[in-house]
Amino acid sequence: MSDLSLGRPAEKSRAAVRLRDFVFTSAIIRKILVLALLALIWELAARYMNKPILFPTFTATMAALWEAVTTENLLQSSWASLFVLLKGYVISIVLALVFVSLAVVSGFVRELLQTLISMFNPLPAIALLPVAMLWFGLGEKSLLVVLVHAVMWPFALATLTGFESVPETQRLVGRNYGLRGPSYVVRILIPAALPSILYGMKIAWAFAWRTLIAAELVFGVSSSSGGLGWFIFRNRNELFTDKVFAGLAMVIIIGLLVEGVIFRVIENVTVRRWGMQR
Template sequence: MSEVELTTLRPRPLPRPSLSLPRLWRHTGVRRIVILALLALIWQAAALWQNNPLLFPTFTDTVKAFIEATTSEGMLWSALASLTVLLKGYAIAIALALALVSGAVAIPFLRDVLQTLTSMFNPLPAIALLPLAMMWLGLGEPALLLVLVHAVLWPFALATLSGFEQVPETQRLVGRNYGLRGPAYVVHILLPAALPSILSGLKISWAFAWRTLIAAELVFGVSSSQGGLGWFIYRNRNELLTDRVFAGLATVILIGLVVEMVVFRFIERRTVVRWGVQH
């Protein structure tokens, strides 16, 4: 018999995934970046056609104003001051809403009370309470907190209550069979099952609170000694610095995009998407 030489078998390296255009286009982030780039081009072209920087500055001028306002005008500190107040009011409203909804789930009369209050106050614009807040609490942070709590409380309570009411009866029976009652029943059964509706309410409430805060700060700052991002916009508008006004508005939009696309998307991926509840 002839001897057969055996060659050493070496594993072939796996082919690297190619970064083709169709593969890149399937990413949501890439598509959104392209959309933002197209909007910037349209902005630049419209501003050049208008040719009136006092009324409509170009995109490049706005970027320059944004850099100058960030480095020398303290716009980032104004945005941080606004976000600090927003998070305070947001947290207070979320805690109140969860307490009200938990009571409404347990007691039918409290459910009627919550639904009646939601029907009354949810259509009322939060900024409409600003004159009363200024009369009651003065030109300071407590007045802004009152307006923010109103902006967040009712839409979030409505979304959370709707989510609780849509929990399947099978899951409710499982919780009762395990002897869960009161807060434990809400935490272990209702909250996980209603989480998609709760997250939707959180996003809607965030948008309401953010635009309400900016509108309120256009009247007065975060406090009597420090102005927020809305006050920064209003002050530059009075000085006819339109490029900085647009830079402030762009900052409002960027913060909203970051919260929507990064923060809430991260929470959704770690919860409802991971659990298979939402795609």
């Protein structure tokens, strides 16, 4: 009996240690704890201010979010925004990859691309919105123009930097195997520069997402009912602050899902699995 009684505390201690190690080593658990802490701070700060018209509580925002999802088609508005964003994002990634691939084999194209990046990358995408509206009218085409500008240049810069950082040894291996043109880019440069490419894709996604929401705050053209940015703008005009914060929360939730799930899975099956990134 004494041995058993001594063994049980030891087992409980080992279980507690394993649980503690899991909590502190699991990225998902850490993120959940961080989000819970931020939600608690939000709730306490809002209750301390006690001005719902300016700063609603976290619980009131979540209630407004649930109401908007169930009764006001917030998910449909979010999907409308995401659909436009994905079209612009894919177009931009393809154009940038083609442009950067040509820059690898042509010094003139490289100088042209670097000059265009220096010119247009610092230019806020939303600043092109009036010009896009003048050229293409009040519609989806204007949003696509703005999105392509927001995505293409930062992604092209990250990809070009990644291509230029590929070791000369790997370049020589590709040439010794007779790889030229597209096959050289696909088989040698892209795999070797994949960490930089994924980093550029994440940066470009963030730029595209915030640009789209900002554009929709001006006009909601993602669908007949408007997009997520238009949902925020409409409720701001009607002084439904809790729904404004609910729309912002939906923007954050989508961003967390894309960053923490989609890009995380891509990294786990590629650069992390290959030992190219910790």
